[in-house]
Amino acid sequence: MTANGFAGLDPCVHCGFCLQSCPTFLVTGDESDSPRGRIVLMRALARGDLDASDPTLRLHLDRCLGCRGCEPVCPSGVAYGGALEHARAVMASSRPASIVTRLVLAVMADPLLRIPAMFLARLARPFAAWFAGKSRIGFSFGMLAATKTRHNGMAAWRQGGPSRNDAALPPSRDAVAVFTGCIMSGLFSHVTDATRRTLSANGYDEVTVPAQGCCGALHAHAGAHDDAVALARTNVRAFAGAGDAAIAVNSAGCGAALKDYARLLAHDDLADEARAFAGRVRDVSELLSARGPRPGARLDVTVAYDAPCHLLHAQRVADPPLAVLDAIPGLRRVSYPESELCCGSAGIYSLLEPEMSRAVLARKTEALLASGADVVATGNPGCVMQIGAGLRAAGRFVPVVHPVELLDRSYAAAGLYDG
Numbered sequence: 001m002t003a004n005g006f007a008g009l010d011p012c013v014h015c016g017f018c019l020q021s022c023p024t025f026l027v028t029g030d031e032s033d034s035p036r037g038r039i040v041l042m043r044a045l046a047r048g049d050l051d052a053s054d055p056t057l058r059l060h061l062d063r064c065l066g067c068r069g070c071e072p073v074c075p076s077g078v079a080y081g082g083a084l085e086h087a088r089a090v091m092a093s094s095r096p097a098s099i100v101t102r103l104v105l106a107v108m109a110d111p112l113l114r115i116p117a118m119f120l121a122r123l124a125r126p127f128a129a130w131f132a133g134k135s136r137i138g139f140s141f142g143m144l145a146a147t148k149t150r151h152n153g154m155a156a157w158r159q160g161g162p163s164r165n166d167a168a169l170p171p172s173r174d175a176v177a178v179f180t181g182c183i184m185s186g187l188f189s190h191v192t193d194a195t196r197r198t199l200s201a202n203g204y205d206e207v208t209v210p211a212q213g214c215c216g217a218l219h220a221h222a223g224a225h226d227d228a229v230a231l232a233r234t235n236v237r238a239f240a241g242a243g244d245a246a247i248a249v250n251s252a253g254c255g256a257a258l259k260d261y262a263r264l265l266a267h268d269d270l271a272d273e274a275r276a277f278a279g280r281v282r283d284v285s286e287l288l289s290a291r292g293p294r295p296g297a298r299l300d301v302t303v304a305y306d307a308p309c310h311l312l313h314a315q316r317v318a319d320p321p322l323a324v325l326d327a328i329p330g331l332r333r334v335s336y337p338e339s340e341l342c343c344g345s346a347g348i349y350s351l352l353e354p355e356m357s358r359a360v361l362a363r364k365t366e367a368l369l370a371s372g373a374d375v376v377a378t379g380n381p382g383c384v385m386q387i388g389a390g391l392r393a394a395g396r397f398v399p400v401v402h403p404v405e406l407l408d409r410s411y412a413a414a415g416l417y418d419g
């Protein structure tokens with residue numbers, strides 16, 4: 001932890017422009033659940049006017065999604081996310097983490113725990129949809145059901161029409177190292193397979209990085225600073241073996257964390273390497289859009305794109321995922337109100353703050369259902385699970401997929417490869 005971890009809050013002039021962009025403020029209407037109110041609390045913590053164990057401080061900082069929707073709208077350039085992480089690390093030093101938090105963080109960090117846990121989850125997954133529903137346990141099953149591949153269902157969206165497999169191959173090939181993560185490798189390997197295939201079809205050659213691990217985003221957000229640093233050090237060392245290949249990420253939360261390694265390791269003996277690492281990280285949509293991407297075959301489907309907070313707000317990546325979808329002939333994108341607001345997933349927030357998480361989600365599912373979309377596309381595993389479970393809890397099944405899955409199906413239909 002740095003001594004001036006709250007410095008990012010210094011520009012705040014309390015104008016309040018950020019209030020309507022804050023999902024928790026929109027739910028409660030309480031100033032203390034807004035960015036401005038939380039900044040007041042964090043400044044009081046920094047000055048020592050409030051103790052880290054203060055119940056009001058804890059209540060309102062715990063309720064913060066960390067979605068960073070308050071950052072792009074702030075005219076003063078407040079860097080809220082880093083200050084929140086610092087506040088949570090300060091609070092974590094004065095209270096033990098909950099059992100749920102400790103369990104999830106331990107499983108994600110250690111492959112000896114994570115691999116069997118993911119295996120058990122995959123065993124239960126084929127039956128998860130039977131038990132999905134509105135209750136807390138039913139919602140958890142809905143989240144697990146949302147991790148299932150929609151490969152077979154997507155075949156129905158193919159339509160006759162001109163195949164685009166005659167599209168020119170990219171003129172040059174660049175090296176790329178795919179970040180495989182923890183949840184993505186455990187429950188979303190079909191997305192990583194689609195990532196590899198679509199990158200290859202757009203002129204990227206993969207360099208494998210076997211010793212990589214969890215990005216540490218959940219640990220950093222929960223205030224487990226030392227664990228986040230240890231995981232970051234592992235990845236910086238592992239990817240050094242891939243030379244200067246771009247690091248492709250298909251999880252917005254992981255991408256935001258990896259791009260932040262320069263800050264996280266700023267005072268570490270790997271600081272220079274971390275800065276170089278962070279400069280190589282790209283969301284998969286950034287790499288694909290840099291090549292067009294190459295168009296595929298027609299898919300007759302109406303899609304609502306939900307921008308993950310850690311892609312739109314934290315990484316400021318807005319257009320590349322739309323370019324991925326627009327490379328699919330026949331695909332119709334529909335817009336819907338408040339699409340830039342968080343879905344309420346926010347890492348393990350949905351487990352720790354279930355009532356607020358579901359209240360935030362309700363606005364999202366209502367808007368998505370009214371949009372008339374056949375499918376929702378979003379580039380973050382937590383959002384896929386949260387929105388997928390929310391739509392099932394609302395009594396509707398609408399598939400939720402990663403944008404590269406749609407491009408992958410389009411490429412397979414065009415005969416670019418056997419996917």
Ligand code: SF4
Nearest residue numbers: 012013015016018074
């Ligand atoms: S965070 Fe930015 S937008 Fe919000 S009150 Fe402070 S200066 Fe205004």
Ligand code: SF4
Nearest residue numbers: 022064065067068070
């Ligand atoms: S990070 Fe999200 S929930 Fe937290 S104050 Fe900012 S907008 Fe509100």
